Amino acid sequence: MTTNNTPKGEERKVVLMGGAAIDGAPIAYVIVLAAVVAVLSFIPIPVSAVLGLGGTFPLSQAVYPLVGFLLGPWAGALAAGVGRVIGVFIAPHTASAGLLSTVVAVVTAWAGGILVQKKERAWLFIIMWIVFLLAFAAYVGGGLNADVNLSLALESTFINWTALVLWLLPTRRLARSWIADENPVKLGAGLALGTWIVNTSSFLVANALFYNLLFRWPAVQWQALIVIAPVEHLFRVAVGTVIGVGVILGVRAIGLVKPAKAGY
Amino acid sequence: MDQAAIVCVDNLSYQYPRAPGLALRDINLTLRKGEFLGIIGPTGAGKTTFCLALNGIVPQFYGGRFFGRVTVAGLDTLENPIHLLAQHVAMVFQDPETQLIANTVEDEVAFALENVNAPRAEIVRRIAWALTTVRLDGKEKKHPSELSGGEKQRLAIAAALALQPEVLVLDEPTSQLDPVGSQEVFSTVRELNTRLGITVILVSHASEEMAEFVDRVAILADGQLVDMDTPARIFAQVSLLRRYAIRPPQVASFYAALQDKGIAAPYIPVTKDAAEQVYEIVRPLTQITPPAWPSQGVERAGPPLLSMRDVEYAYPDGTQALRGISLDVHAGEYVVIVGQNGAGKTTLIKHFLHLLEPESGQVLLNGQDVCTLPVSELAQRIGFVSQNPDNQIFNTTVEAEVAFALRNLGLRGAELDERVQTSLQTLGLTDYRKRHPLALPKGARARVVVAAVLAMQPQVLIFDEPTTGQDYIDAQHILDVIHQLHQAGKTVIVVTHHLHLMPGYAERVVVMGKGVIVLDAPIRQAFHAVELLRSTYLTPPQIVQFAQRIAAREQIALPILTPAELAGCIVARSEQS
16 A cells, blocks of 8 residues: 555554364355265266276265365365265265265365465475375285285376375475466366375375275276276366366455465 | 443554455544444445444454454454454344354244343243344244245344344345335334434435434445435435435435425425425425326237236245236336235246246246246246346356357357357446456446346346345446346346336336235336335335325325426426416
């Protein structure tokens, strides 16, 4: 503001005391996005041959990272988790893995929120990366203990372990800066890149849990996953990007208060 | 702070995050306990921001830059959390749907009382009182989503009233109410103010009611407090009000028009009663010479374009919304449908759009039953702009919003561009074409939806409450656009409560009450059917009521519609001699 436009009153320090919040995200936002996740659980996407889990996955899987981008890691994890739990009960036709699928929702949104954090929260990133590394070890280790050889295991998990690498490279910062960009094209690219990195790494947790606790899919299925898994994740990325661009442009346009740890 | 003051605003300025300028600038005002302040101003003046500053939502929720001090009931709004301030300041927001959260009407009213730990018996008593006050008694068990737009607004008011707070802030609480409902809200709020001593701050465009009920009026424009004084002084400044896109009370406009003709009244009255008193003073100086009134209505030949035959419809909960409705609308007509909240107006137009199907009877478009037409074809022939245009916006640019339906119809290239450009130009949206629609002011968002509908070049245009929430200038602009479309040959149907805006536009008025058509007449006849309008919770515009009193006094017919028409009937006696 120029000098002749300076208000007469003394400037006051504004402290955001606007009601209950989780990690800086108003509770109302958490509730709204949980409801969105729950509702999207109704929609089965027939792009899955994974693990024989009914041949579909719920559309809500495409927005778990977005929930993290919008709310930050902890509020995002809560919103996705609550939404998925509700989704399991109200849309059982897309919940082949039952309540265990909530873990995927929580971890993916958490990772999405971590992706958009800045340097002061580096400790979160370290913990997350270690969790994913342990999940990778558990999944591949489980396979090696069965009928899967190392070469096949690494080929089958190519998109997963390369995602772990992408977390360490400048790609993470690139995705974060593009998601925060005003340009819709960069925003879309950032959402696509971020969703890919988050999904392909966090689904290691799902793979580790499902493989070791539920199904021990044979080597031939590891073989099939070399092609199927990237296709599924690309679909999630496409859907998440389309939805994410619309949502983020919209919340910016209406001037909705941005949660403290949001990345947009 | 003055000991009797309950609200102190001291050099308040505020800037939203990422906003280029100040939303409020250097506002100073003090309200005494028990005062009733009205706030008026054009769209974008900062009225809502000011209201939000009174309970701490600005800036505690939004952030941004805050200057000065606001103290309410002794609490600084920056140093006390919103939930504490909310126990002293109750607020009714502009859009009631943003604050209805419960599953039943009575639960909605009880919610705040439960949160402040009111005794059960007291909660039950206040629910009954609050619902009776806003005329929602009998609907305690209904889900809020089943209520009409106006009923939702009344429910939000009831929920705030139930708290009986020290300060009650209402941001355009009557914008969706019928005229009688609006009057009742004002008188109820006034009763709370005088009987219980609740300090009231009310934002509204309803100049006539504000003039009658409030103690002081503040004009806000461009974030600044332009003037603040009694209604008698503020609303008498007709030129000032018009400069700030504020509609003066009609009687004030009338006497200002007389002044322009050289007939000076001792002062410009702002209420009906004062207007009658002043009339007794100017009467000896004037003479009424009513002109020959234009012929009423136009006889339309040929079959109707839209038709309803004995349509009956009841909602799943048993509410009989339409009872034996028969209505013909001919091509090229401009029809206004008016009626109380819940009369069945929106239900009726949803039948034209085949969004609802009649239980019995027929709805015809060009002789074809609409139930046999696919909704996509109907949407091309009947354009509909709903009560809340935000519900029809979903693209990321204005241009994309306007082009959306056209692309789905297979239009491409030059033809698509031309239709979009024409539509944008007609609605004055060319400068906004690359902007996100939700970033535009409310009036512009409504125009975006009209542009999108217009691009389809439908035969019929239906507008549901197109002027709700608009200031005077924006409302006139929208009605002017609708008028142009009518002049260009479109058939227009407008559902509205704002009777005072319709003269000069509509030819024919259909009055609905409790699911039936009680009157279908040319506008001049309909507006002067005062008793019939009152039976349907409608009141004619203030100037019509005033003219009726003069007519009764002078034993003549005065079927005028506007202050200008009434002023045109009156000449100075020296002109006659």
